[in-house]
Amino acid sequence: MSVADSNNEGFTGTDAHAVNGKLPGADAHYDLVVVGAGPAGLAAALEAAANGASVLLVDEHPVSAAQMGNDVPYWFGGRMTGAVAAKARMIEQVFMAEPLFEQAFDAGIEVQLGVYAWGLWRNRANLGALPEAMLGLADEERSWTVGFKAIVLATGARDLALAFDGWAQPGVMGAQGLHALLTRYDAFAGRRLVVLGSGDLALDTAQLALDKGLEVAALVEVADAPQGDAAKAAALQAAGVPIRCASVIRGAPSGIDGVRAAVIGPVSGEGPGETLECDTICMAVGVVPAIELLDVAGGRIVTDSARGGHVPQALAGMALPDVFIAGDCAGLGHGREAAAAQGRAAARQALGLDAPALDHEAQAADRLAYRQAWLRALVAATPDTVHVCQCEEVSRADLLGVQPPQYLARPEKLGCRSLETLLHDGPPDQEQIKRLTRACMGACQARRCREQVGMLLAMGANLPIDQAPRAGWRAPVRPLALKVLADWDEAEAMREGWDVWFGIPTQWTPYRDIGTEREAMHREALGGNMHL
């Protein structure tokens, strides 16, 4: 085989190792698939079923104890009881906790609880290999795919986490985590809480805790006055729950079972701290729209402070062809009723029925400013050795210093590098900085750190907070074990055409053998594979 021959001869017009025709279609098909069984998703599924569509409704709850331990999908802070380990029992519990599930069954909706949606794919720029658009699903045992005529993402919101001294221990958790453990799982292991924040989220969280017979030691607010609804605040105060304004948490002393107290003090940094006995510190400063699936499907994500930070560019309704969004994931601040209304409208749009116009009234809330005020106060109250990324143990100092992880040596020259020097090259890029520092690279898939890392980088770069860089989501958007994610029932075409690299026959020929008889021999033996 001569060099010239390898240019123009012996080709068949097909590449056996290209992806063409190798990715199988979905394992099952529905008219409408709905992800998320909160108010929005349930309403969407019921509306679609009422209009004769075949509907699959999936929700990840109850998630496994292992996911909870990783703070997936909410910040559970290790405060779940042992009951969550019994998944079958928990499925019953979660089912019973939501009366609409019964109705959904009666309407003929296929309801799958304890099922994670981990990927959403459609052909788009630089991807034409899919036989159809598909959603990836998994339980604790296996993964599979479903196809659809349309899909409604009603994925709600996740917790916003901000670091402080002692935050990486059992008992420090988020409002969504607490809400789920109390209302869906009935499996909360704490008794006495300090709630961080005083907006409606924090007020609702504290009220919920009281309603469930828990004690609330105090709400802590960095601003000078409570932020949420005055009547809700008054009701809490009437119940004997103080709201400590102009205050910030300075630390969380630990006992044998995690948090045993919260130390709070004035935001000014002056004055002695005050110790509030508690077993749980619930951060209720904010929640963040759960945009994972839309992001991995190629939906456009923008920054909108009023709607909750990084949100779909689209409002509730169609976000991509055949992909619809509804409820908190499309933008915060509407509550259950509005989420359900959006769900119904999205389902009707998805089925091509006439849909009521949705009220997209702009909100005044500057959520990012509020989060930033909290972050500033926490940064001032917290040593920069505190890890902002728990999984990878990256401190705030190392993040802003753009230093490598602890297991690597730090040669002298690295000491001269930092975010500041990196900024000479251009605006901060979270993807770049995360790969250098490893912040946001851990097992929780950056649920506990992506927002604060973005905000810290923006603040470090003197950028307005709405220009905070964003790290994209990547499938699987829930951590899934190799053996669960694995396709154990692979299509023949995939197995046959698999190659470790491109299978270009001439690529691996040793240079000295190019154009010799030995080249033909290697090609014969290796068939274009580097190693199979």
Add this chain to the structure above:
Amino acid sequence: MTKSANGASVIVIGAGVTGLSAAWWLARSGVDVIVLDKGVVGWEASSRNGGGASHYQSPLFDEEQRLWPMMDELLGYPTEYQRERVIIAVSERQLHHYHYIAGMCGDMGYQVDKIDAQQAREMVPLAGDNCLGGIHLRFGGHANPQRTVQAYAWATQDLGGRIIQHCPALRIETSAGRATGVVTPQGTLSCDALVVAAGPQISGLMAPLGVDVPLAAARAEMIVTEPAPLMRWGGVDGNGLYGRQTLRGNLAYGGGPHEWLDTDPAGPTARPSTPLARNLARRVAELLPGAAHLNVIRSWSGIIENTPDGRPIIDRLTHPENVTIATMSGVGFGLSPASGHAIRDLVIDGQVSFAEIDKLALSRFADLAPDWRSQRGWEALASAA
């Protein structure tokens, strides 16, 4: 050689691993160099790859082998380079194939030990009962792509080189048979010599100069797990996979079918991954059953440059004679310490001092059929929007 705000002695288009290594080598020789990139350093394939560095087929390999163990020190920043590679088989066919590779490498003077199943399981604690043995490459290795790319960039800056990010080269200006400058949205930068190392975008940049660089872009995918206990050899693969265990412990693996793409002169707008993650997960679980319970936490894809024969093009042109083009055809990370050296030699001396690379010249494609992509089945799928 003057240092001016409006140009440099040498401009390198593309801050991938190839362009950055070239810039670093040039800066080491005292050349005033500017590297331009449309994005941030290493943004394309160079930071998304498997980090493998065992490309025994290349004429640059000996130089690569010489340099890698010194790179942390030479650059002044960590690359996470680790030596050697262990390739294990879970089928007889794979084992047979690996043994052939062992023989081929042995013939070239690179030591490869055949290992039996017992030895393989001792060397690779995560391997399972299904392991049939394999080969131990006493050469090659792997490194961390992003860290390495950044190390080249910082080292170049430490030597006075300049890196301009978010600055696409729109056009190359020529005069009297020489490249004289690069047009960018931020103005025109002048140069005495030019290196074009823009990955798949090389073709689009060179075509207006009448230079046809046959390249086809394709997308390939990888997955990564949460950390596993560190193994003595992180460079473990086989079973249709390439990849490594990172120093943090994560298992990062790729392989399997690629998707051919059209090339957008402005660069890719998206790098989607697909359900192929499931096929990768299966092969990792088979390769390392001891890790099958570990969570996959990310997947990603990257876009790869390919020449018609899968071999690099590293060539200083005759027309314009001050332009050097460099593309590594899908195996550019591992060879980067040496590819940069070769480019430096071509730019400064007009010939490579340490290896014979004539067979990597662009001229080998002079009689390439115009429909070479369709001949090979390398055309983009129509369903990609």
